[in-house]
Amino acid sequence: MFVSYNWLRQYVDLSGVTPEELAEKITRTGIEVEAVEQLNQGISGVVIGHVLEKEQHPNADKLNKCLVDLGKGNPVQIICGAPNVDQGQKVAVATVGAVLPGNFKIKKAKLRGEESNGMICSLQELGVEGKLVAKEYSEGIFVFPRDAQTGTDALEELQLNDTVLELGLTPNRSDCLSMLGVAYEVAAILEKEVKLPELSYEETAEKASDYISVKVEAVKENPVYIAKVIKNVAIGPSPLWMQTRLMAAGIRPHNNVVDITNFVLLEYGQPLHAFDYDRFGSKEIVVRLANEEETIVTLDDQKRTLKDDHLVITNGREPVAIAGVMGGENSEVQKDTTTVLLESAYFDGKSIRRASKDHGLRSEASTRFEKGVDPDRVKAAAERAVHLMELYAGGEVLQGTVEFDQLQVKPVTIQITAQKINQVLGMHISSENITSIFKRLGFEVEAAENQFTVTVPSRRGDITIEEDLVEEVARLYGYDNIPSTLPTSEAHPGKLSVYQEKRRKVRRYLEGSGLYQAITYSLTSKEKASMLALESSELTKLSLPMSEERSILRLSILPQLLEAVKYNLARQMDQVSLYEIGSVFLSKGEGNQPAEKERLAGAITGLWHIHPWQGEKKPVDFYVMKGLLDGLFDQLGLLEQIQYKQVKREAMHPGRTAELYFADKLVGFVGQLHPSVQKELDLTETYVFELALEDLLTLDTEPVYYQPIPRYPSISRDIALVVDEQVVAGDLRKVIFETGGHLLKDVQIFDLYKGDRLEAGKKSLAFSLKYFDPEKTLTDEEVTKAHEKVLEKVQEKFGASLRG
Structure with a gap:
């Protein structure tokens, strides 16, 4: 709502209150004044002129030579290009030295050889928006009524010496969508009377x-x-x-x-x-x-x-x-x-x-x-x-x-006590003050023994209950007059819970690794709700959905995250790395609230590593994503307890997908989207993961122990084991670690070989084993003894043999 200060003065006495002060008072009582605009700001030297003569410019078809009386001194010549300028008109003239919006200064000039001493203005040139100018003047100068006084201030005649207050009204304050409504509000604030318009006629x-x-x-x-x-x-x-x-x-x-x-x-x-x-x-x-x-x-x-x-x-x-x-x-x-x-x-x-x-x-x-x-x-x-x-x-x-x-309008009458008002506000306002406030608002009030019977005028349809009256008292009394108090109970400093600390650690790690956090809708469609879900569940439907696309509570974060990836790829972002920590909703049966569980999901596509100077490029693959998760598990102290198992999951690549287990409990999966899904979603090769974050962050982990750097040298032994193709390298590595005893400190796989030099159905896996004793230098005999145990165990459990 735009409120003219000069117009408002016709209904309320605003003497002694500037527009800026009024805006401050209105804002303090609950209606935000979003802007205060002075219409004539930066404009000066514009007067009403009288066009005495008009003739065609001798050297220009679209220009006119006008002789204009400015009210004092001799008439001046002004060149004007407006199509509607004519003899006898009263017009707005920016005199020599005048300033127009945009700090445009008027100077003497020559136009096609003829002298021009000023400028005949359109309303647009005086700062009025073109869409507000009457059609007859929209493409030319503005013409004043013939009784306008020559030489007087044109801005004053056009009411541009005014200030407009822009009110940001909330939906309940429709009463202020009128000048009289604003007048009643301002009168209550300033404790003034409202002067109503004239209604008489014959x-x-x-x-x-x-x-x-x-x-x-x-x-x-x-x-x-x-x-x-x-x-x-x-x-x-x-x-x-x-x-x-x-x-x-x-x-x-x-x-x-x-x-x-x-x-x-x-x-x-x-x-x-x-x-x-x-x-x-x-x-x-x-x-x-x-x-x-x-x-x-x-x-x-x-x-x-x-x-x-x-x-x-x-x-x-x-x-x-x-x-x-x-x-x-x-x-x-x-x-x-x-x-x-x-x-x-x-x-x-x-x-x-x-x-x-x-x-x-x-x-x-x-x-x-x-x-x-x-x-x-x-x-x-x-x-x-x-x-x-x-x-x-x-x-x-x-x-x-x-x-x-046939409208039956019954006045709203509300009863309230001074005790109720003061109790809600946490202060003491006298009954006299409360009565005064209601009367300032134009409410009829009857007071008896600290109880008020208030009849609300029909213009204030937003007031229907006791709490509305409490709010009216509070805002007119002044929110800044409500005393502030400190809690009297013993204070305890706040801190993050263990769960919150771990969640922050997850965010810091992922963002430090180059992923951007995304926040997506928890609502999705029936087709996408179960896609890529870590756990199966019945769907939870909204009773009154806004659309079919947002009608089901999600079971997985990934479908919405993939929408974000698709959106960025469509805008030439060839590298997209996103993660989200959010909730999924597992049904607990009809009529029950669904269980809300926190998940961590990520999606990466494009180049993961790029050095343009060296010409080095590395696209994201399964091992990039696995390494990212391993780093995360290491931060959480879970790396050694997490196991990867190759699986086939719906919508995921059958050869590049693994499920993650902690003590035989499924806690997530990682892998590449199935090529057909990538094609359907118009994605490049994309890798995703989703983890049961709530489960992972509530696991009991071993405390971190720090050890001194070894003073004694270590001994490394490499072995290449020939095993059946279906043997999983992770299982083999786990057995090696467990069998090596206290001397074996690290096991790393560094080679995989399949070829014509091996029997059909066989493969070779090469491991590097590192032995050391923090207390002394190891001897070959000690290492050989431990190493032979390892070889015996892998032969016994997997039928492994050393590759010759």
């Missing part, structure tokens, strides 16, 4: 009921409808002050009748609509729900197809307006309009919202109906509009009002 002997009748069929959607008739209207420009008020509020001026309806909309918060009575097509207004597939051409020249839940205003035969959204072209007020049929109504917000959304029409009127208008202002707004039409359109108001009114 009526003719003719009766409005002889010209029009009102019939409402959709009473639920339209409980109140008021019509007034104004004859002998002269369509023309609205007064300049009204145009500038509308522009300051972000609305473009059109003509006096339309501008008056928009002005009252901003003033009262009550949308109005003006029909051309002679084009209306009948003497009957019928408000009903539209027929399915019924059509109307709206004011924007668009043909719109209606649904049977759209509320329409009709002439008894066809729609002439979509209620509360936009009028129809067939009854539009035009230049030759002489009789105006004025509508003021109370429409159901839900109905207006449906029609506005279906047609993609979001207007100032629909916004207010959706959020709720004050039912007590429906008639007052119509009275205000006809008062202005009589003054500024020469209209004659027909006697009486034709209305339909």
